[in-house]
Amino acid sequence: MADYDAVVIGAGLGGITSASLLAKNGMKTLILEQSDLVGGCCSTFESQGYKFDVGASIVEIVHPMDKFFALMGRKREDYIELLPCDPIYSFVTQDGRRFSYPTDIEATTRVIESIAPEDVEGWKRFSKLGLEMVDEMMDAMMTSPMNTLGEVAAMAAKNPKVARYLPLLVRNHQSVVRSYYKNPIILGSVAFQSYFAGAPPELGSGIFGFIALSEHLGIYYPRGGMISIPQGMLKAGREHGLEVRTGCKVERLILDGRRARGVILEDGSEITADVVISNVNAKVTYLKMVGPENLPGWAVRAIDSYRLSMPCPMIYVGLDKKPDLDAHHTVVSGSIEEMNRVWNLYYTKGVIPRTAMSLICWPTEADPSLAPEGRHILNFLCNAPAPYAPLGDNWDRLKDWYREEAVRELERTVMPDVRDHIDYLEVSTPLDFERRLLSPQGAIYGLFSDLTSLALFRPHARSRVIRGLYLTGSSTHLGGGVPTTIASGIITSNYVLKDRG
Amino acid sequence: MDGKLVKRLFKVGALAGLVALYFSLDESTRRYLVHIGKQVPYLPYRYFI
Numbered sequence A: 001m002a003d004y005d006a007v008v009i010g011a012g013l014g015g016i017t018s019a020s021l022l023a024k025n026g027m028k029t030l031i032l033e034q035s036d037l038v039g040g041c042c043s044t045f046e047s048q049g050y051k052f053d054v055g056a057s058i059v060e061i062v063h064p065m066d067k068f069f070a071l072m073g074r075k076r077e078d079y080i081e082l083l084p085c086d087p088i089y090s091f092v093t094q095d096g097r098r099f100s101y102p103t104d105i106e107a108t109t110r111v112i113e114s115i116a117p118e119d120v121e122g123w124k125r126f127s128k129l130g131l132e133m134v135d136e137m138m139d140a141m142m143t144s145p146m147n148t149l150g151e152v153a154a155m156a157a158k159n160p161k162v163a164r165y166l167p168l169l170v171r172n173h174q175s176v177v178r179s180y181y182k183n184p185i186i187l188g189s190v191a192f193q194s195y196f197a198g199a200p201p202e203l204g205s206g207i208f209g210f211i212a213l214s215e216h217l218g219i220y221y222p223r224g225g226m227i228s229i230p231q232g233m234l235k236a237g238r239e240h241g242l243e244v245r246t247g248c249k250v251e252r253l254i255l256d257g258r259r260a261r262g263v264i265l266e267d268g269s270e271i272t273a274d275v276v277i278s279n280v281n282a283k284v285t286y287l288k289m290v291g292p293e294n295l296p297g298w299a300v301r302a303i304d305s306y307r308l309s310m311p312c313p314m315i316y317v318g319l320d321k322k323p324d325l326d327a328h329h330t331v332v333s334g335s336i337e338e339m340n341r342v343w344n345l346y347y348t349k350g351v352i353p354r355t356a357m358s359l360i361c362w363p364t365e366a367d368p369s370l371a372p373e374g375r376h377i378l379n380f381l382c383n384a385p386a387p388y389a390p391l392g393d394n395w396d397r398l399k400d401w402y403r404e405e406a407v408r409e410l411e412r413t414v415m416p417d418v419r420d421h422i423d424y425l426e427v428s429t430p431l432d433f434e435r436r437l438l439s440p441q442g443a444i445y446g447l448f449s450d451l452t453s454l455a456l457f458r459p460h461a462r463s464r465v466i467r468g469l470y471l472t473g474s475s476t477h478l479g480g481g482v483p484t485t486i487a488s489g490i491i492t493s494n495y496v497l498k499d500r501g
Numbered sequence B: 001m002d003g004k005l006v007k008r009l010f011k012v013g014a015l016a017g018l019v020a021l022y023f024s025l026d027e028s029t030r031r032y033l034v035h036i037g038k039q040v041p042y043l044p045y046r047y048f049i
Ligand SMILES: Cc1cc2nc3c(=O)[nH]c(=O)nc-3n(C[C@H](O)[C@H](O)[C@H](O)COP(=O)(O)OP(=O)(O)OC[C@H]3O[C@@H](n4cnc5c(N)ncnc54)[C@H](O)[C@@H]3O)c2cc1C
Pocket: A009, A010, A011, A012, A013, A014, A015, A032, A033, A034, A035, A038, A039, A040, A041, A042, A054, A055, A056, A057, A058, A059, A060, A248, A249, A250, A251, A279, A280, A312, A314, A436, A437, A438, A439, A443, A444, A445, A446, A472, A473, A474, A475, A479, A480, A481, A482, A483, A485
């Protein structure tokens, strides 16, 4: 008899969601996490009295999280306190202009009117369609399995209105937003979200154009930092007997032909299980943990063909004064052309861009307890995206230079006196990120997301090559993001439970 | 004109139309189409993984 009914590799959101749901359904389940912290990209670490978020800085679309707690027979409010962040963003344009988008749609109309009256009508059409899409499709889009044509057909039969939104999937992000807006400032403010899916506006799927609308349903920060989300979810899982071991790295899968039978840990010990769920990058799962020698040639070709998602350096700043910011998130935005240019002429050529887009997150605005009394935190994504392998150099050597660049960018854009108020500063380069989370090449959203690597064409939640192996997290259907990876965990657990009968 | 020739002319015309359409697009849209086009051969493999 196996040691466990299910072993889950990785305590990211997808892993925690699927493991907790299996435990709730009576399966003896163990999560193995290589780091000392849970949550992966959605986590928080402590240094010198400051609590910095590793990656994710807000959650929007709380539907999958609420669904998870409902399936666990619990209420989210009893486990995670979500603090609303309003305005959604404050924007700083390259020429220094500042404006904010509030959550309220009517109030946003007035902001758009003050900048570009010609785009008010477009915003009204955009928000009407977006709200209808949310109403009609949210549950179907977020938690339906879409691994086979049959499943997609079943979802479409149940939700015939999906046909209305298909063109958005096929068009690119920029063509969708351009069909609503003309003003370059407004366009910049709704196009940069394509980077939230890991692609520039010219390559990202048009459906991501509506992230700029879903944000108006509310964006939230969990009290205690982003780690409160995985911790709250794990608490619910543990109440149903879920076990978790941190500091425990999985090296390989135990295979019996093309059947997964458990895992081999870094120290050589083995844990057997009827089901193995991998929450680590699908490329690592198949090419390292299973091994190409155990896969048919076509499967190696399939998994090899995926590009990794982009990496992105993070700068964690502790300040001895309150920053002069207007919102939890400040976006230093550029034009659509600039965003594409940075991707084509810098990122893909291995050059670190000097100007592009920065996201400055101010979590102590929502939760002052994250920093020592009177101090503040800025989590700064500087000039995203940046290449994993800078041409002719290496991130370890570039770290000091990059730290200076980041400070200069903060001085230039939002805080001219920042240098005098820095109490703590740490740079996490793509190499650091890879070391921290074993995410290959520091990929922040698993695999690159475009039309050809979504849904049916993303690695499946139930492996079709290795029996007993299931995948979850950002490299499976729905891609990177807090709500999407929780949704992927729900989908994966449904497959496991269905297969066990 | 025989049927074969008509068919061939039709194919050449369609191809020329597609090429003209491609070159009438802006550079960014062309990059999108080329990018997607390069991925298409992998789709049958990806569908089964
Ligand atoms: C910089 C950044 C900013 C982001 N901002 C946002 C945001 O604001 N809002 C939002 O919704 N989303 C955001 N995201 C995306 C979101 O955080 C992620 O998509 C999501 O948290 C990923 O969840 P996952 O289930 O894929 O697991 P991951 O977070 O990828 O976790 C995988 C886990 O597996 C562990 N692991 C790896 N290898 C092994 C091994 N061999 N053995 C054992 N354990 C292993 C890792 O340590 C890790 O804990 C951001 C991501 C990043 C990186």
